[in-house]
Structures are given as structure tokens and as C-alpha cells.
Amino acid sequence: MRSSQFFISTQKEAPADAELISHQLMVRAGLIKKLGSGLYNWMPLGLRVLRKVEAIVRDEMNKAGALELLMPAVQPRELWEETGRWAVFGPQMLKIQDRHEREFCFGPTHEEVITDIARKEINSYKQLPLNFYQIQTKFRDEIRPRFGVMRAREFLMKDAYSFHTSHACLENTFNRMHQAYSNIFTRLGLKFRAVKADSGAIGGDGSQEFHVLADSGEDGLAYCECSDYAANVELAEAVVVGQRMTGVETMQIVDTPKQTACEDVAKLLGIGIERTVKAIALMAKEGIENEQFYLVLLRGDHQLNEVKLTKVEGFHDFRFATEEEIRSHLNCPPGFIGPVGVLDQVKVIADQTVAVMSDFVCGSNQPKRHLSGVNFGRDLPEPLVVADVRNVVDGDLSPDGQGVLSLCRGIEVGHIFQLGAKYSQAMQATYLDEGGKSQVMEMGCYGIGVSRIVGAAIEQGNDENGIIFPLSMAPFAVVICPIGYHKSDAVKQAADTLYQALQQAGVDVLLDDRAERPGVMFAESDLMGIPHRIVIGDRGLADDQVEYKQRQQAEAQNVSLADITQHILTQLN
RNA sequence: CGGGGCGUAGCGCAGUCUGGUAGCGUACUUGUCUGGGGGACAAGGGGUCGCAGGUUCAAAUCCUGCCGUUCCGACCA
Numbered sequence A: 001m002r003s004s005q006f007f008i009s010t011q012k013e014a015p016a017d018a019e020l021i022s023h024q025l026m027v028r029a030g031l032i033k034k035l036g037s038g039l040y041n042w043m044p045l046g047l048r049v050l051r052k053v054e055a056i057v058r059d060e061m062n063k064a065g066a067l068e069l070l071m072p073a074v075q076p077r078e079l080w081e082e083t084g085r086w087a088v089f090g091p092q093m094l095k096i097q098d099r100h101e102r103e104f105c106f107g108p109t110h111e112e113v114i115t116d117i118a119r120k121e122i123n124s125y126k127q128l129p130l131n132f133y134q135i136q137t138k139f140r141d142e143i144r145p146r147f148g149v150m151r152a153r154e155f156l157m158k159d160a161y162s163f164h165t166s167h168a169c170l171e172n173t174f175n176r177m178h179q180a181y182s183n184i185f186t187r188l189g190l191k192f193r194a195v196k197a198d199s200g201a202i203g204g205d206g207s208q209e210f211h212v213l214a215d216s217g218e219d220g221l222a223y224c225e226c227s228d229y230a231a232n233v234e235l236a237e238a239v240v241v242g243q244r245m246t247g248v249e250t251m252q253i254v255d256t257p258k259q260t261a262c263e264d265v266a267k268l269l270g271i272g273i274e275r276t277v278k279a280i281a282l283m284a285k286e287g288i289e290n291e292q293f294y295l296v297l298l299r300g301d302h303q304l305n306e307v308k309l310t311k312v313e314g315f316h317d318f319r320f321a322t323e324e325e326i327r328s329h330l331n332c333p334p335g336f337i338g339p340v341g342v343l344d345q346v347k348v349i350a351d352q353t354v355a356v357m358s359d360f361v362c363g364s365n366q367p368k369r370h371l372s373g374v375n376f377g378r379d380l381p382e383p384l385v386v387a388d389v390r391n392v393v394d395g396d397l398s399p400d401g402q403g404v405l406s407l408c409r410g411i412e413v414g415h416i417f418q419l420g421a422k423y424s425q426a427m428q429a430t431y432l433d434e435g436g437k438s439q440v441m442e443m444g445c446y447g448i449g450v451s452r453i454v455g456a457a458i459e460q461g462n463d464e465n466g467i468i469f470p471l472s473m474a475p476f477a478v479v480i481c482p483i484g485y486h487k488s489d490a491v492k493q494a495a496d497t498l499y500q501a502l503q504q505a506g507v508d509v510l511l512d513d514r515a516e517r518p519g520v521m522f523a524e525s526d527l528m529g530i531p532h533r534i535v536i537g538d539r540g541l542a543d544d545q546v547e548y549k550q551r552q553q554a555e556a557q558n559v560s561l562a563d564i565t566q567h568i569l570t571q572l573n
Numbered sequence B: 001c002g003g004g005g006c007g008u009a010g011c012g013c014a015g016u017c018u019g020g021u022a023g024c025g026u027a028c029u030u031g032u033c034u035g036g037g038g039g040a041c042a043a044g045g046g047g048u049c050g051c052a053g054g055u056u057c058a059a060a061u062c063c064u065g066c067c068g069u070u071c072c073g074a075c076c077a
Helices: A021-028 A044-063 A077-083 A111-121 A167-187 A262-269 A306-310 A323-330 A422-426 A450-460 A489-504 A518-528 A564-572
Strands: A032-036 A039-042 A074-076 A094-097 A103-106 A130-139 A154-164 A192-196 A207-213 A219-224 A230-232 A252-255 A277-286 A290-299 A318-320 A347-351 A360-363 A369-374 A385-387 A405-420 A430-432 A438-440 A442-449 A478-482 A509-511 A532-536 A545-550 A557-560
Touching: A021 A032, A021 A450, A039 A044, A044 A130, A044 A154, A044 A167, A044 A450, A074 A077, A077 A103, A077 A111, A077 A422, A111 A130, A111 A154, A111 A422, A154 A167, A154 A450, A167 A192, A167 A207, A167 A405, A167 A442, A192 A219, A192 A405, A207 A219, A207 A450, A262 A360, A277 A323, A277 A360, A405 A422, A405 A450, A422 A442, A442 A450, A478 A489, A478 A518, A489 A509, A489 A532, A489 A564, A518 A532, A532 A564, A545 A564, A557 A564
Parallel strands: A192 A230, A290 A347, A347 A385, A478 A509, A478 A532
Antiparallel strands: A032 A039, A074 A103, A094 A103, A130 A154, A154 A442, A192 A207, A207 A405, A219 A230, A219 A405, A252 A369, A277 A290, A277 A318, A360 A369, A405 A442, A430 A438, A532 A545, A545 A557
8 A cells, every 4th residue: 555545644632532542542543533422433544453353353253163144233122122131231222213113222232133043043953053253333322431442332343142052062162262262362462361250231150351451451350370360350259368366455445536548547546457447338229119228347458349249148239328328327427437336227247358357446436436456246246247248459369279369450352151041041042952852042152342452452552652553453564664755766666666575475565655754754654553664765775775673673774675575574474 | 310621723722710803833735945753934724612592882701501522430342
């Protein structure tokens, strides 16, 4: 491609709403342009990148035995009524009507449609297993679209759905998909990690997420250096160490005039924050109407894990209590509340780490006062429920007993689920087994955020000059920057010849034949993240030399004009 | 949905408090000089100041309503 024939529209300044570096660079390099909130135009340069990602995903899916199809983006309401998800999915689903006022949604996912295909098309065990996938535009009306294509409302996703006669067969395909995903992210040149995950709204049992590692990632991950244990923090199990020691202190009131946070109380008393206990007031639904007031106890330096709490009996549906509710149940303002001496109607649940603490400090339920030397059994009853409801922290023991956990952040780019019979049961996707008996299919589902990958890759690869794309997804592999293309016949001839040679060798090459100054060409090719650059100028040509530089290298090297084609091909392998 | 910010040229912003000729940088066009990291000079083009009402002789500016957008708390590839 010649730059003069292409569409390059770079900007020096990023739009004010671009917060993440990847978002800023994607707009500045002219990969994407915003149309509306969470809606982006993929410009020719950006589309080249997106297509390269797509091609790798498609190739590995095909290799793993999945079959590509394409389902409609728009789906009828009736199908979603069958699984009950028309109501469950909520405002995240974009609902639309046709001219007959029939209701549809713009598909946020395709379980219903694919299961409909399966129940219509699959009759016999002889047809199974099957794994269908598509690369399709989805729409989710996100509460807060942000970060450019990383959390857009409309996005490109690869989604696959497999059908099986047995759980063992499902596991087999699940493992194959796990391998395929590893292959995909490896080929894309990304630093990534597979972690155990919560299956969320999609449902199902076994669930693994694939994360591109980046400090700006929205998910916290816990992993073990000594083993292959890795999990989303939402799910990562906290291991309790030791047993409760017998208390030796007596319970005392301590004045804490201004100290409400555990950290400040600990500082005032000159003790470690890990000796404090905080109480979080919640209202949990009991039955349809009633709500129960709860205190959840956590060690002062720990944080509540809402996903874990949801799984505790009785906390299926909870919310944080308001200040008024706290005052009316405890007769005390927030900041000084605690589990000692509370009324019977206040139920106390303790994180398992708290349950083994003794001689701890907690709120007194009196303004400006805390209690020290507090012990379960003596100063307050044993907690009603003990459960793992906190986030793991750096240095916690790994649940597999192999060392300790470290934390990092990641961008979720893939998620694979074992759905089981959730959708096939609801929609009666059945087949006849060897005995002629009707059976419900087992299902798996496997997603990759194709457009998100582009943002994630840039989040991982950038410097002060712009994007550093891995070769696998760069819009062009090589850029030729001729100095004085329109002034020097020698330069023009050398550049044109090299351009043709590389093209014939099948290299994705961009020839910057614009009448731009060198500085502009360098700045723009760096911004766009093109991995290899060749500079041709009269100065070097006098000695039959051209300049070669990789995007992430600081210094260029001279290569003879005769060798440059081969040199590039070697670099690209 | 709750709370804050912002809507002025493609992009980044000033001007609004204190009403009176719509501005700056960048990008764009033309010319000259330049020519190895977004070059210099000169001359240009581009705006119903988010929309609709209202106050006023006069509104980007003040008032009301709406819309969009964005940031902070509950979703997810």
C-alpha cells in the first residue's frame, strides 16, 4: 500500500474523554473514530488490525474443529422468553420493535439462537459432538461505556457453542478450547493468563477467563508463583491460617474521638491494623418482602468480596444498609458500629479470618468509642455464620498449598464455560441416544472479545511515541520512508524497487510516498505502531546503504541495499 | 437510576462571573523558503457558540426546560 493511496488521519492531541493510553493512541493514530457513546467507527487502518486478530482467532478455531456459521444480530423476544432471560438480562439488553410492533433485541449473546438451531437440526447422538462459532457484532447497553473499544456498547465478539452427549465429552471440548485460546493469545503476541472465574449471568459450572495482563485492567487476578493456580479475585479462595488463640486481655472501652476507619483506630492505639475488625451493615432479602439487617465482620485491612457473599446462604440478594438503617438498628452512627452487645434481631456473620481472631479491636456501638481486647464466646456470642467473604490479599496462602498468592490486574479477553444443560433443558434441545431414548444435550460456550483485544494489546504495547503492535496484528509489517521521494530519482527508484520486492514476497508493506518531511513520516509510523521501518535517503544510497530499525529499538542500523529484502524477510521469519 | 463536570471550527481550549465586533493553538488550503523526528514565514477558508423557550434595545454570556457527553458508586467479551 502506498500512503498516498491510503487514508491516514493522525492527530497530535487525543480527545478529552480518552482516559486510557490505548484509547488515546487508537484515536490519535486514526484507528478508530467515535460516533456516539460506546460506538466507534473502525477506520481503514484500524480495520486492518481488527481483521488480523479475527483471522488468527478464526484459524485456531477451525484447527480446533469448530465450525463457523453466522447468526442474526437481531433476535426475536420469544426465544428469550423461553429461557427467562428477556426479563433477567435487564436494561443491558437493547430492545427494539419492528413495524408490526413485534419485539426484538439486538443480540448481547447468542445462546438462545444457537440452542434453537441445535434443537431443530440435531436429532441423533450420531451428529454429536458439534462446536459452532461465529464472529459477530454484539450490543450490550453498558451502564458506563468507557475506555474506547475496551468497553464499548457495540463490539465484535467470537462466540462458540458446543453440544455433547455427555459431561466427559463436554470437558474434552472445553479442554480443546482452552488450548485453542492459549494458542490464539500466544500467536497474537500477548502476555496473558488463564484464571478460574465466576460464571456470572451466563451460568454454568466450570469457567475459565483469559486475561491480558495490564495495570489498567478492570479485573484483579490472584496467582501463585510456585504453581499454576490462578483465579479472578472475585473467586480466589482465602485460606485461613492457624487457630483462635485464647484471649488474654480484658475488654475495655477506648476513646476514639475522630477515628472511624480501622486504619486510624489502629494508628491511635499503636497496634497493627490486622488486630482490628470492621463491621459492614447490610440488608439482605428474606423471602419476597422482608429484609434482614446483618453485620458482616472483616479484618480491618480486608475488603468485602460481594461475589463470594452472594453465594452464602441468605445473601442471594443484598444491599448496603443506609445510614438511617444503621442508626435505627444499632442506635449508633456509622464509623463506630460493632458486633458487641447488639440486639437479637441483628445477625452477625464473620469472615473466616475474623473467626480465628482474639483480643481484637472493634466498634462499640457508641459514638467516638471503640472496644479493645474483644473475644468471641466471652464478650459476644460466636458468629451466626462463618464464611469466606473477603478478597484475597498479596501474600495469602495459595489454596493449593504451594506457596503464596500474588496479585495483578488483567483485561478479560476470553471466557470459556461449561454450561451443562441450562439452556438445552429450558429450550428442550434433545437428541435420541443409542437406545432411542430422548436426552438433553450438554453445552459449552466460549467467547473472545475480538475488538477488545486490539485495545488490550495497545495497553500492553506502547511508549511515548505511540503504539507498539506485535507483528501479528500490526496494520502493516514494514514501512518504507523515502527521504526526498519527489526530489531524488535515486531515492524514488530504490524505494519503488524495494516496495515491489517486498510486495512480491508477500510482505504487508507501506510505502510512504507522500511529500511529507521525514519527521512527520517517522512520527506517524511510530504512532501507528508499524514494527519494522526502512529509511532510504541520498545520504545512505551514496554507499548503497539503507537504514533499518525496529519499532521498539532506539537505534537504527545500516543494511546494504542489496541485502535489505532478505534482511526483512529474515526478521519477519 | 443517584451525584458532580462539560457542550464555542476536525481536535485541544479561552471567552460566560461583570450581556455589546467570536478568539487562540493545532489541523486544513495557497505560496515561498526548507528537507533525517509532527519545520519557518506569509496569505486564506471554515462557527445557526448543543436544542427550544424566556428576560433585554442587545444573549456564547442571565433565567427555565430538554438533549448530548463525561467522571464517581451496582454489569461484562
